[in-house]
Amino acid sequence: MKRITVITGILAAAFVLGTGYSLWNYAGNRESVVISGYIEADDIHVGSKIGGRVLKVVAREGETVRAGETLLLLEPGELDASLAEAQANLRQAGAQYSLLNAGYRSEEIEQAEAVLKQAQAELAQLTSKPRHRQIDQAMTDWMEAKAQAENSSKFLKRVEDLSKRDLIARQELDEATVKKTEAEQKVKATRQHYDLLLAGTVEDDLERPRQRVVEANAKLRQLRAGYRKEEIAQAKSALEAAQAKVQRIRTQLDETVIKSPVDALVEAMVLQTGDLVDPGKPVATLLRTGSLWVRAYLPEAQLRFVHPGDRASIRVDSFPDRSFSGGVRRIHRQGGTAPRNAQTDEARVLQMFETEVMIDDPDQVLRPGMSADVAIPKG
Structure with missing residues (x-):
């Protein structure tokens, strides 16, 4: 509200009405600038970034809350x-x-060392065995396999004869057949090994032992070097x-627990349990405690007398016998615009500069929307 309170006008009204306002006790005080306006409060709109369904409304309208107090809970869902x-x-x-x-444990390294030593020993044993002993052993293995095969063949014939006369179970015949087949395969394998030795090569027999040594050695180097940086x-x-x-x-x-960021009064809270809240939508309006201030309008002619930081006295109609202290917080640099054709001094008086004046209200008796008069000593 743009309103200019002229000191002489107040004196006249005080004299006529006898309200005790003379000079608000301003009477005769020409050392103060008096401006008028309305009380406002810094309001905060709180909400949740994720939204959801209301689980519980903790704070109610009109309640005073401290910073960090829970206002409302949302269902966590699958979180x-x-x-x-x-x-x-x-x-x-x-x-x-x-x-x-x-890195690798010492036990793993010791185990890898043991595996390498064993592989090396097996390879050394194979490569150091005299050739004639290998051939003799291969011949012995072949002859033993042939003998076993002959015995298996004879045994199978007897079993077949008994089976034809239904003197034994079918399972015994099957087992005898399998043993004969295995014996024949062993004869074939031992004969091939014997022939290879006679031909002068056992490289195929050494390939796998050598590969085991290579693999064991690589594993040990990896363990000793540790894991790669990558x-x-x-x-x-x-x-x-x-x-x-x-x-x-x-x-x-954390966004499901909506808390008050500051000490405040809950001005608006219209949600109920079960309501859905959209992400980013305000769920409550708070009025910051101790943030009351007057939005008043300073005439251009008085601008030179008032500065940010100046102390002030504030009166409101609801408490006519009481004065509240405060201070100028801000004077807007952009003034109100007078009509273009206003060329007189009287017209230029209508040019106003919005001024914010903080109020000290320790008893919290003031409310936003009250009209207020502000007296600021001329600086």
């Missing part, structure tokens, strides 16, 4: 389960990173990603 899963993945990623970063870096990245996911879900869960 609790998502958090538990993310935490499990985080523990797994942390364990993997710790394992790689710490593997450790990858595990660290996985750990950081898991940490970020847990934090992201926790942040979302």
